Amino acid sequence: MTWRFALVIQPAGVDDDRRDFSATFRTIDPAEPALSVGELSTQRGDGIFESIGVVDGHPQEVAAHLDRLAHSAEICDLPAPNLEQWRQAVARAAEHGERRGEGVIKLILSRGVEHGPAPTAWVTASAAADFTVPRTQGIRVVTLDRGYASDVPDRAPWLLLGAKTLSYAVNMAAIREAKARGADDAIFVTSDGYVLEAPTASLILKFGDRFTTPAPTGGILRGTTQQSLFDHLREEGYETAEELIPVDLLARADAAWLVSSVRLAAPVTAIDDTRIELDSGLTQAFNRYLLTPRD
Amino acid sequence: MTWRFALVIQPAGVDDDRRDFSATFRTIDPAEPALSVGELSTQRGDGIFESIGVVDGHPQEVAAHLDRLAHSAEICDLPAPNLEQWRQAVARAAEHGERRGEGVIKLILSRGVEHGPAPTAWVTASAAADFTVPRTQGIRVVTLDRGYASDVPDRAPWLLLGAKTLSYAVNMAAIREAKARGADDAIFVTSDGYVLEAPTASLILKFGDRFTTPAPTGGILRGTTQQSLFDHLREEGYETAEELIPVDLLARADAAWLVSSVRLAAPVTAIDDTRIELDSGLTQAFNRYLLTPRD
Structure with a gap:
């Protein structure tokens, strides 16, 4: 193409x-x-x-x-x-x-x-680029401090957190830092220990039959792909939640994905030094859904 | 021109x-x-x-x-x-x-x-635009939280603090916020209460015969105009310092300026609700020096 x-x-x-x-x-x-x-x-x-x-x-x-x-x-x-x-x-x-x-x-x-x-x-x-490898073999991610405490976005709207601005130099630097550490992508966390999002994707975690994502407060961009997938999961009978997620919880997830509009669902196989199980069945189902026409 | x-x-x-x-x-x-x-x-x-x-x-x-x-x-x-x-x-x-x-x-x-x-x-x-008014009548500034604690730049180099990147949307938003508050410009401060810099200028404070500027650690851009002016002030026999400046100290300054390469020295006449004395003599001397050819 x-x-x-x-x-x-x-x-x-x-x-x-x-x-x-x-x-x-x-x-x-x-x-x-x-x-x-x-x-x-x-x-x-x-x-x-x-x-x-x-x-x-x-x-x-x-x-x-x-x-x-x-x-x-x-x-x-x-x-x-x-x-x-x-x-x-x-x-x-x-x-x-x-x-x-x-x-x-x-x-x-x-x-x-x-x-x-x-x-x-x-x-x-x-x-689009060919994302077969990240979609099937998964990606390794590292957590990186975004430098902000979780109460910052609400009290400092001039920081434009929650807007998708063209000032993405930090997002690009975070991905370079992840690659320098031998990983594929990053997850930003607050300086007081809560999970935010990836530089160009949303994070979804699975605990048992429950799917959760960091609550889209001021500091997190509302993820269009994550929201579409959560709508689908609820239709399939799963429970979904948007909530405050402490960094410690990442290592205990049964499965994790970074989801975005073009790469779609990339299963996470490691977060820092912790291995995460790749759920092939769910990942295939996610990408099958995300590859159907959606409005 | x-x-x-x-x-x-x-x-x-x-x-x-x-x-x-x-x-x-x-x-x-x-x-x-x-x-x-x-x-x-x-x-x-x-x-x-x-x-x-x-x-x-x-x-x-x-x-x-x-x-x-x-x-x-x-x-x-x-x-x-x-x-x-x-x-x-x-x-x-x-x-x-x-x-x-x-x-x-x-x-x-x-x-x-x-x-x-x-x-x-x-x-x-x-x-350049005509900066006669800010140079002679001064500017009103407001302090705005930059959202980072003062220890962030050293531990998170991927935030690119200290680099003059093209990702200046936040700097521009801070100036808009200042204008919305009836001021002309902003001074960024850390979330733990230290003074940083203006969105597109350095800050110089005068206490007695001593001139000081926030130390250019990772979170502050080294100001070329501020450095040139400090070299000049030392030649004139003044004491200069680069140091950690608590926000509380701003209101006690005898005089203050925002200095940058094109607007040059703009005397600060108010910081938030505190009036600052405009030192006309020094301001004229500063801009006279800054308008001489310098290498």
């Missing part, structure tokens, strides 16, 4: 209720220069994003991603996105993709060009 | 000792598209930067800024920049500027295009 597509969007106001936003889209060559050096996304990481998985031409959980985009915009004092416009942009990107296989559509809303009048926005789409 | 200039750089290795790096520079129109949407600077805030003040055609403290660029690159696992190449790029940008007035030259080193082979780099230059 060699799908590559990009679209620049002229952001519309939330009150713009036209039926067809095509006139606000401009298709570009994703390899060609498209952004000026004055872009605040590039100078300051000042903007927000979403990554939407695509399966056989179907963009997954679009509404949940757009809701989160709006939530991030609110936290970052960005103009509220016109969600119908973004929905049409996602549909356009998906139409230009392959009918078979997996892909990823990224939405970016930047504060715009420095001293400029308006935000800039664009959508990119491409084939 | 209408100076606007931009240069894309093909980053050279540190071992490249050619005399003339002109062949690695490409002048571009700063308003035209120059970066692809695949840029990791824009997708992840994944890169580093420096802002160099320019006075009457002379770029200030270039060596100190380049040293800090190299330091940031090391913290972020970016390839070490060839400092002679960057020095020549700064000189080229300064040559294209106005001979009179103030400007700013920005250096950006990005991790490059996603899945690409090499970092991307560019330099922009433009006239």
Whole structure:
């Protein structure tokens, strides 16, 4: 699959209720220069994003991603996105993709060009990498201190915790640190000993027949894939919970996964020095579900 | 002054000792598209930067800024920049500027295009805004919790504290928060009550004839303007210190300034609800010194 597509969007106001936003889209060559050096996304990481998985031409959980985009915009004092416009942009990107296989559509809303009048926005789409190995053989993770105590997000909203901002240098550094330690990925923990999330994924733990994830308080991004999977698990009769999880509990999990929109469910086989059992049956069921078309 | 200039750089290795790096520079129109949407600077805030003040055609403290660029690159696992190449790029940008007035030259080193082979780099230059009002009438600041305890930077290097990364969304949000509170700027403090720095400036406090700034430990960026000013103050016979400063001490300062490369010395007239005396004589002397050509 060699799908590559990009679209620049002229952001519309939330009150713009036209039926067809095509006139606000401009298709570009994703390899060609498209952004000026004055872009605040590039100078300051000042903007927000979403990554939407695509399966056989179907963009997954679009509404949940757009809701989160709006939530991030609110936290970052960005103009509220016109969600119908973004929905049409996602549909356009998906139409230009392959009918078979997996892909990823990224939405970016930047504060715009420095001293400029308006935000800039664009959508990119491409084939996904092959995640067969992490999905079947699992990943090793290390815990890394995020540096914040668990009460910080609520009292310091300017830290933008809970927004999916373009300022992801720390998230990328955490993954490099994990790899330097011989692992594949990281789990952030608070400085007072509670589990948060992975730099680009949510954590799900299984204890007996109960599935749990760290409660999406201010410091944790609401995981669209985790929420979809928990809805499915409840339908299947399992118990699910969102709660405060002390770091000590990680080593006692019967199974663990990092879940995200594109890699989907990656079973965790080790957390720091503790081996975790890989539950192949459940992992296959998770990814089978996550690879069905979902809205 | 209408100076606007931009240069894309093909980053050279540190071992490249050619005399003339002109062949690695490409002048571009700063308003035209120059970066692809695949840029990791824009997708992840994944890169580093420096802002160099320019006075009457002379770029200030270039060596100190380049040293800090190299330091940031090391913290972020970016390839070490060839400092002679960057020095020549700064000189080229300064040559294209106005001979009179103030400007700013920005250096950006990005991790490059996603899945690409090499970092991307560019330099922009433009006239500075008019900072007469903050320099003469002063600024009101509020203290904002940075969310980290003072021992965090040393034990969590993946938080990239001390590197000047492109992930500045929180710094920008802090300035918005300050303005929402009716102030002009912010001073970050640790969650355990020590003073750090402003989102884009260093803090200098005066107690009697002694000048002090928060010690540049892992959590604080070494301030090139603050260091230059402290060198000057010591030559003038003043005592200077870099130390741990409890938040309580702020209200007892005889005078205070936020200093940075382009706005230079902005006297602080209020910290939260405490009025601070504006020392006009010293402030004028500071800015007179900072506006002389410095290397």
